[in-house]
Every structure is written in C-alpha cells, then in structure tokens.
Amino acid sequence: TNATDNYSERVRSDFGSGFGFQLRLGYTIKGYVSLEAAFSGHGNPGAQSSGIGHVSFQARYHFVNHITPFDKRAWDVDAFLGVGYSVGGYHPDPAVDDDAKAWRGWNITTGFAFRYQVGKRVSLGVDAKFVLPQFTTWVANWSKDHITDPEATPSTVVFIPTFEIVFHL
Numbered sequence: 001t002n003a004t005d006n007y008s009e010r011v012r013s014d015f016g017s018g019f020g021f022q023l024r025l026g027y028t029i030k031g032y033v034s035l036e037a038a039f040s041g042h043g044n045p046g047a048q049s050s051g052i053g054h055v056s057f058q059a060r061y062h063f064v065n066h067i068t069p070f071d072k073r074a075w076d077v078d079a080f081l082g083v084g085y086s087v088g089g090y091h092p093d094p095a096v097d098d099d100a101k102a103w104r105g106w107n108i109t110t111g112f113a114f115r116y117q118v119g120k121r122v123s124l125g126v127d128a129k130f131v132l133p134q135f136t137t138w139v140a141n142w143s144k145d146h147i148t149d150p151e152a153t154p155s156t157v158v159f160i161p162t163f164e165i166v167f168h169l
Helices: 002-010
Strands: 019-029 033-044 050-061 075-090 101-117 122-141 146-148 158-167
Touching: 019 158, 033 075, 033 122, 050 101, 050 122, 075 122, 101 158
Parallel strands: none
Antiparallel strands: 019 033, 033 050, 050 075, 075 101, 101 122, 122 146, 122 158
C-alpha cells in the first residue's frame, strides 16, 4: 500500500488550492461572435508552490442577438468553445520526493456567460468556464528537465466561475 501511495502522490493531478485569476481580451463581431484570448489559473505561491495555468483562444456565440438585437436590450447571454495549452505544477509530499513535477498538454475550454449592462460602457456578469486539460507530457523533475510521454494520463476538469466587470470601448 505504501508503494501505491508514493506512486499516487508523485503522479497526481491535484494542483492544490489558492488564488485564482482570469484575464480575457476579445473583440465582438457585429454582436454575434466574440473572438478571445484567455489567460486563467490558480495556485499557491508559498514555499512548496503548486498550481495550474491555462492559455486559450475561444469563440463566444451570442445567440440571443438573432432574436433581439443587442441595442434593444441591456443583457446578453453567450456560449463559448476554445482550445489552448495547460501546465500544472506541484511538489509531492517531501517524505516521498521533493522534486518539482508537472503535467503539460493542450486543453478544451467551454462554458456560458450572462451579462447585464449597467452603463453605456460597463456591464456586470457571471462567466462559468470549464477547462478540460488533455495532458500529454509529464515532467518528472522540473529542475533537471526530465520529461516523458506517459502511457496513460490523468483526467482533470477545472471549473472557473467568475464574477466580472466588462468595459466596452
């Protein structure tokens, strides 16, 4: 059992808890589609730091605009889909191994959002984002650059709920 516990600790995909962030830069085309670059993640910047980060490109579809144009309503709903890159790093329990380890690979992002325009240039909203990392590489020792393609990779789902303030130019 101890060998199984040691193995599980070394190859885990639990990147810990901590401060989270999300930054999105996008452009809306005629009120129907938005193209975005998104940067998000969370982590613990302490002595035994751990965390995960995601960079993705995604498209949002503002489907309600087909029914009622945006200039006739103060709210919006969208659904989005995208792809990108994820990397999650951690330190296993020091009793097992003190080398920094990581999982890297591409990701799929999906979700939905609701926004309400409170002023001419500002809206408030809620964004519910799911990131589905598809890890393809395991970094066995970050400092010594020991990288391998594993036989099997862990399954991880990241949920990023965000309350947002959006500035419209």
